[in-house]
Amino acid sequence: MTDYSDNRYFELFEKQKLNQFAIGRTTYKERIKKLNRLKEALEVTYKQDIREALFKDFKKPQLEVDLTEIYPVIDEINFVKSNLKSWLKKQKVDTPIALLGSSxxxxxxxxxxxxxxxxxxxxxNLSFGPLVSAIAAGNTVILKPSEMTPHTSKVMHAIIKDLYDENDIALVEGEVEVSQALLKLPFNHIFFTGSPQVGKIVMKAASAHLTSVTLELGGKSPVIIDDTSHIDKAVKKLIFGKFVNAGQTCIAPDYVFINDAIKPAFIAAFKKHIIAFYSETPSASNSYGRIVNEKHFKRLKGYLDDAISRNAEIAVGGISEEKDHYIEPTLVFDVSEDSELMQNEIFGPILPVKTYTNIQEVIDYINSKGKPLALYIFSKNKKQINTIIKNTRAGSTCINHNLLQFLNHNLPFGGSNTSGIGKSHGYFGFLEFVNQRSVLKQHTISAVDLLLPPYTNFKQKIVDLTIKWF
Structure with a gap:
């Protein structure tokens, strides 16, 4: 038996382990009370603290905080409150006639x-969203947020400490070694959101204990805009999806395929809406955020410099300011396939564009890469939309918009293979945190009881008839 006593989080883990059955026996009303406390904290008590913390961490605009951080969690809570009672009821299923006498x-x-x-x-959003599902399912939870947003982590720590006992829900802060220590413990489930590279580390650690995992990863999510789409509207929506949170979104458009015939109109619309959204000087706009830290700023600046060195053309933007971790919304054409921009998930406000003449070449290109977390299609051609969906694979698809699929809690959210394992949101998130335990109850004698040894010719005939007819 492995000794974990030298792990600094072992005592906390043990407290929750001892308390797990008490939490697991809570009723749906008790779980909803726990969710209501979190909802009030987000809506009222800590709302302004969250706004200020996210501005300090990377100048996230207040409206974006409310729209992309606070609202999705509150909406998730409301959805769970409306459905949890039915989710927790035992789900009766049919019993085959061969097991007559059972339920x-x-x-x-x-x-x-x-x-x-x-x-x-x-x-x-990505801390408390999964937490809502875990609470709904009746688990104890240790939550480890990122060290890259320390002000926000501090506020979240205060919220959790204020609302819950640590033997029920606890939040621990710290650098990567904290995550490493936690991953050594034999959790019953791990929910990780991050890069595919770190996802592999999490999955490897989980395998030591055969711990189940949910991995919300990323990848290069493509956009296809064909010549039947309303170009102006498509570009306006595209800009919102790409540059909200300064492009630091796992389901943000990573690169765009446009029909060659619409290139001039596409560029004109892009310039027009960038100015409308962020003014002619986005660095002065209070609607545009910043890159989270120097490391990621240098990574993105390096991607752009690499593309330019390979003869890429900057059609819009390209300005950056290292001191402020600022990168202007940038549109790039003629990007070499072996460039950093096309080989890695960008996760920032740089948008490469590729042109095409035949949709099959787009499908072939997408299928030559890892399965994306999202695929976006702007088109009025139903036949072409169906062709793309049927002949590609993706975690999710949004037609004539982007990002919105994340906000529908009736839809499962998650990727496939390199873009993720498992799903979240609503009932699908609830299922990630539960074991679907099968129960069969014998009420009267069953056909199986008639077939116990010793085996006879008569019993053989019964089995033959069962195989044939039942």
Whole structure:
């Protein structure tokens, strides 16, 4: 048996382990009370603290904080409150006639002690969103937010400490070694949001204990804009989806395919809406955020410099200011396929554009890469839309808009293979944090009881008839 006593989080883990069955026995009303406390903290008590912390961390505009950080969690809570009672009821299922005399059902039981490791780009949303699902499922939770947004992590720590006992829900802050120490413990489930590279580390650590995982990863999410789309409207929506949070969004458009015939109109619309959104000087706009830190600023600046060195053309933007971690919304054409921009997830406000003449070349290109977390299509051609969807693979698809699929809690959110494992939001997030325990109850003698040894010719005939007819 492994000794974890030298792990600094072992005592906390043990407290939650001892408390997991008490939490697991809570009623849906008790769980909703816990969610209501979190909702009030986000809506009222800590709302302004969250806004100020996110501005300090990377100048996130207040409206973006409300829209992309606070609202999605509150909406998730409201959705769970409306449905949790039915989710927790035993789900009766049919029992085959060969098992006549039995009844069967599924019981949604908590997985137990869960670890949530959340990222920096939407720290409140992507920490508390999974937490809502974990609470709904009746688990104890240790939450580890990113060290890259320290002001926001501090506020979230205060919220959790204020609302919950640590033997129920706890939040721990710290650098990467904190995550490493936590990953050594035998959690019952790990929910991780971040890069595919770190996702592999999490999955490897989980395999030591056969711990189940949910991995919300990323990848290069493509956009296709064809010549039947309303170019002006498409570009306006594209700019919102790409440059909200300064492009630091896992489902942000990563690169765009446009029909060659619409290139001039596309560039004109892009210039027009960038000015409308952020003025002619985006660095002075209170609607445009910053890159989270110097490391990521230099990474993105390096991507852009690399593309330019390979003869890429900057059609819009390109200005950067290292001191302020500012990169202007940037549109790039003729990007070399072996450039950093096309080989890595960009995760910033730089948008490469590729042109095409035949949709099959777009489909072939997308399928030559890892499965994206999202794929976006702007088109009025239903046949072409269906062709693209049927002949590609992606975690999600949004037609004639982008990002909005994340906000529908009736839809599962998550990727496939390199873009993720498992789903979140609503009922699908609830399922990630429960074990679907199958239960069969025998009421009377069954056909199986008639077939116990010793085996006879008569029993063989019964089996033959069962195989043939039932």
């Amino acid at each position: 069967s059902w599924i019981r949604h039981e908590p997985k137990g002690v869960c670890l949530i490791i959340s990222p920096w780009n939407f720290p409140v």
